[in-house]
Amino acid sequence: MSARRRDFLLWVTLAAAAATPAFGQTVAPAAGPATSGTQSAASIPNFSGMWAHPYLTGFEPPRSGPGPVRNKSRHPNGVANFSELVGDYTNPILKPEAAAAVKKHGEISLTGMGYPTPSNQCWPGGLPYVFWDFVLLMLQQPDRITMVYRHGNEVRHVRMNQPHPAQVTPSWYGDSVGHYEGDTLVIDTVGIKIGPFAMVDMYGTPHSPALHVVERYRLVDYEDAKDAIERNAKENFRAGGGAVFDPNHRGKMLQLHFTVEDEGVFTVPWTATITYWPHLAEWTELICAENRREYYAGKDTAVPQADKPDF
Secondary structure, three states: OOHHHHHHHHHHHHOOOOOOOOOOOOOOOOOOOOOOOOOOHHHOOOOOEEEEOOEEOOOEOOOOOOOOOOEOOEOOOOOEOOOOOOEOOOOOOEOHHHHHHHHHHHHHHHOOOOOOOOOOOOOOOOOOHHHHOOEEEEEEOOOEEEEEEOOOOOEEEEEEOOOOOOOOOOEOOOEEEEEEEOOEEEEEEEOEOOOOOOOOOOOOOOOOOOOEEEEEEEEEEHHHHHHHHHHHHHHOEEOOOOOOOOOOOOOEEEEEEEEEEOOOOEOOOEEEEEEEEEOOOOOOOOOOOOOOEOOOOOOEOOOOOOOOOOO
16 A cells, blocks of 8 residues: 555544535425424433444445445455445446446546545535544433534534424535434434535545435444444444444444435435444544645645635
8 A cells, every 4th residue: 555545544534524604505495304292301312422433434234225335345355445445336326427426436546546525625524424433422402412523523413303494504514403203313404515525425425405314313232233233344444543442342332324315316215324332432632634735646625715704
């Protein structure tokens, strides 16, 4: 592996996109999820705390049915090769233009070069891209949930038991509304802003303004999560230095099952899972280094910058 490639991989593992205020744009009205009433506080599961998953790119493919784009480049043991991000552009979930975009990104990766992503360009990742991050801090309150990802300035705010507004102003993490269905936290997100590096995964799969993500979080026993954990270990690269967890933990896990719809990009909705262990280390404050020199080819990066003072 070249030194340039090693530097790129380290940078991707450590970098995160900086949070930037959304501009005032509007999209078509979006309906919020219907709720049958506020669930009693005593019956609401406690999701608060730090949770960790140790795999890149992080999406656990479903046991069956349409799933996310997967890496065509593999190690001899069958695990995805994170040194080469070559998305499977033949995945039938992709419409032709999206397949072409995934293919183009893979061809760049096969040359030994990196390509721009939200992470390495210091841009917000959006959904579901940000799910790759190793550590999630969830702060649960009666009327809202705040979700902070490992690098500290990737922050989401979820309003509880409210509909989406008739006119949604696009933002980097979209308009998220949540409710409880028994032991499950359901979050519905629309209005995810299109940026210069808009993608739903590290393989360069694009998204359109129609992107709609539904997340379902549950606390599950290890035995119930075991199947997804084993599928993930066969699929994704286990990274070091991010998640701190006890691999022998056999207590409760936090499991995220999410569905992605985007009629502008995908032929059908698709699903994936992420399984989190309790995170055992203190919160580490990290930030994307705004290095104006590109990580490849001697180009300038496209880090966010202001053309005029904010005050």
